Amino acid sequence: xxxxxxxxxxxxxxxxxxxxxxxxxxxxxxxxxxxxxxxxxxxxxxxxxxxxxxxxxxxxxxxxxxxxxxxxxxxxxxxxxxxxxxxxxxxxxxxxxxxxxxxxxxxxxxxxxxxxxxxxxxxxxxxxxxxxxxxxxxxxxxxxxxxxxxxxxxxxxxxxxxxxxxxxxxxxxxxxxxxxxxxxxxxxxxxxxxxxxxxxxxxxxxxxxxxxxxxxxxxxxxxxxxxxxxxxxxxxxxxxxxxxxxxxxxxxxxxxxxxxxxxxxxxxxxxxxxxxxxxxxxxxxxxxxxxxxxxxxxxxxxxxxxxxxxxxxxxxxxxxxxxxxxxxxxxxxxxxxxxxxxxxxxxxxxxxxxxxxxxxxxxxxxxxxxxxxxxxxxxxxxxxxxxxxxxxxxxxxxxxxxxxxxx
Numbered sequence: 001x002x003x004x005x006x007x008x009x010x011x012x013x014x015x016x017x018x019x020x021x022x023x024x025x026x027x028x029x030x031x032x033x034x035x036x037x038x039x040x041x042x043x044x045x046x047x048x049x050x051x052x053x054x055x056x057x058x059x060x061x062x063x064x065x066x067x068x069x070x071x072x073x074x075x076x077x078x079x080x081x082x083x084x085x086x087x088x089x090x091x092x093x094x095x096x097x098x099x100x101x102x103x104x105x106x107x108x109x110x111x112x113x114x115x116x117x118x119x120x121x122x123x124x125x126x127x128x129x130x131x132x133x134x135x136x137x138x139x140x141x142x143x144x145x146x147x148x149x150x151x152x153x154x155x156x157x158x159x160x161x162x163x164x165x166x167x168x169x170x171x172x173x174x175x176x177x178x179x180x181x182x183x184x185x186x187x188x189x190x191x192x193x194x195x196x197x198x199x200x201x202x203x204x205x206x207x208x209x210x211x212x213x214x215x216x217x218x219x220x221x222x223x224x225x226x227x228x229x230x231x232x233x234x235x236x237x238x239x240x241x242x243x244x245x246x247x248x249x250x251x252x253x254x255x256x257x258x259x260x261x262x263x264x265x266x267x268x269x270x271x272x273x274x275x276x277x278x279x280x281x282x283x284x285x286x287x288x289x290x291x292x293x294x295x296x297x298x299x300x301x302x303x304x305x306x307x308x309x310x311x312x313x314x315x316x317x318x319x320x321x322x323x324x325x326x327x328x329x330x331x332x333x334x335x336x337x338x339x340x341x342x343x344x345x346x347x348x349x350x351x352x353x354x355x356x357x358x359x360x361x362x363x364x365x366x367x368x369x370x371x372x373x374x375x376x377x378x379x380x381x382x383x384x385x386x387x388x389x390x391x392x393x394x395x396x397x398x399x400x401x402x403x404x405x406x407x
Contacts, residue, residue, distance in 0.1 A: 059347060063152045063234065070157055071230050074242045074342065081233050081347055083151060089235070089355065090147035096362055097140040103365035104133035106379065110369075114378040120203035121188070122375075124181045125368050127207045131173040132361035138166035139236070139358065146235035153230040153237065161221070164228035164237040168218035172259050174360065176210040178323060179266040181368065186270040190277040217258045226251035232351035241337040242345070252338040260331045267320050275317075318367065326360050329353035 060068065060076040107129040111117050142163050146154055153160055183206075184198050198206070221228050221239055226248055231238045241252050330353040337345045369375045 059234065062150070067152060067154065070153060070160060071234060072240065072242050074345075075232075075234065075347060077343075078347055080151075085233065085348065085351075086147040086151045086235065089233075089351070090144045092355065093140045093143050093147075093358070096358055097136045097144075100132060100136040100361040103362060103370070104129040104136075106383075107365045107369040107375070108133065110375060110378045110382060113382065117374060117378055120198045120200050121181075121184050123200065123203045123207065124177055124184055125372075125375075127210070128174055128177040128181070128368060129365050131170045131177060132364050135167065135170040135174065135361045136358070138170065139163065143236050152234040160230060160237040161228040164239060165218055165222070167236075167238065168259075169214050171357065172214040172217055173210055174364065175259065175263045175323070175327070176213055177207070178320065179263045179270075180206050180210060182267050182270040182274075182320070186273055190273050213258075217255065220251065220254075232349075232354070233347045236351070236354060238354070241334045242342065249338050252334055256331060256335065260327065264324070267323075271317050271320060322363060322367070323360065326357055330357050 057079060058076045059078050059080050060071065060073075062080055063071060108126055111122060111126045111129075142155060142159065146152065155163075184203070187198055220226065227240050228237050229240050230236070239251065239255065240248050242248075333345060333350055333353050336342070337350075370379065
């Protein structure tokens with residue numbers, strides 16, 4: 001059955017398109033069935049297996065009138081996305097939510113139950129797990145609910161602001177915690193001989209600084225500098241990166257510098273220093289061993305310790321590389337919306353980078369905690385059924401060997 005839909009003309013450039021319902025003219029075949037009144041926008045099947053919407057139908061036509069004031073007119077320039085995307089993205093978010101809850105929940109549980117894990121370095125790892133855990137708690141339930149309730153933001157203006165604010169707060173806290181973990185590795189590896197190890201008190205202050213920094217950056221839309229609005233396929237909310245006024249652009253630049261450039265600069269500096277220090281240290285040891293006609297200057301215990309530090313640094317560098325792959329697409333979309341060709345910022349183009357960014361809450365606990373020997377040992381003791389086999393370090397044997405070696 002065909003569907004004829006007329007749209008009101010815009011009264012002003014910022015007005016939304018509104019569909020006008022009318023009776024459909026039926027063909028001779030359909031007249032035998034009857035005439036149907038159309039009261040809401042609806043998709044139709046037209047000839048064969050193709051699925052689509054009437055020509056001229058826009059994303060805004062699917063949104064109830066009471067929700068339209070929340071949405072930027074930019075999204076009225078695009079047709080609705082295939083409903084398949086809503087169900088697909090909802091399914092992906094549900095999988096990510098489960099993995100994030102489990103992975104980050106295990107890390108926090110082990111830290112609370114095992115005293116051996118309560119070191120300053122692991123305080124940063126647990127803070128990262130907590131912020132990632134809260135990221136998914138605050139994001140995926142609302143997103144999934146909107147995907148299954150019509151494909152638009154249906155929870156009101158306050159929930160939209162809360163959704164966007166918590167996403168910015170926990171996401172930026174995770175980014176700054178990654179930088180803090182890099183700084184901790186820098187102190188352990190580069191500044192080891194200068195007494196650079198971070199104490200528990202200093203680690204706690206750095207964690208508070210991460211949360212304070214994130215709050216100070218994310219709270220401004222509540223005071224009129226930019227705003228939190230629905231984005232993309234209208235099932236999630238973020239700050240406005242579409243409007244072209246200077247207030248919007250200035251806040252977008254502010255976020256780009258504070259949320260992307262500064263953490264990236266810190267991470268590049270500390271890890272470049274770590275790599276350089278490790279190379280210089282290894283070179284010096286090889287030269288000294290060559291002069292003494294020995295293969296290795298390290299004892300067994302020192303070799304294991306150094307190997308663990310280098311392994312942790314490599315894991316952190318790999319995680320930072322993943323972080324670049326995760327957050328750069330979203331930064332690109334934001335900069336394109338503010339200063340580039342906005343026609344490229346389609347609903348799906350703006351929705352998919354946000355999904356990619358959420359994957360960080362899944363791989364962070366694996367990269368920083370579950371791959372660490374001490375966490376794996378604690379995991380093996382707490383959950384024997386988890387099929388983790390981590391050998392315990394025999395400190396007594398190592399000490400005895402070192403003591404008897406000179407004899």
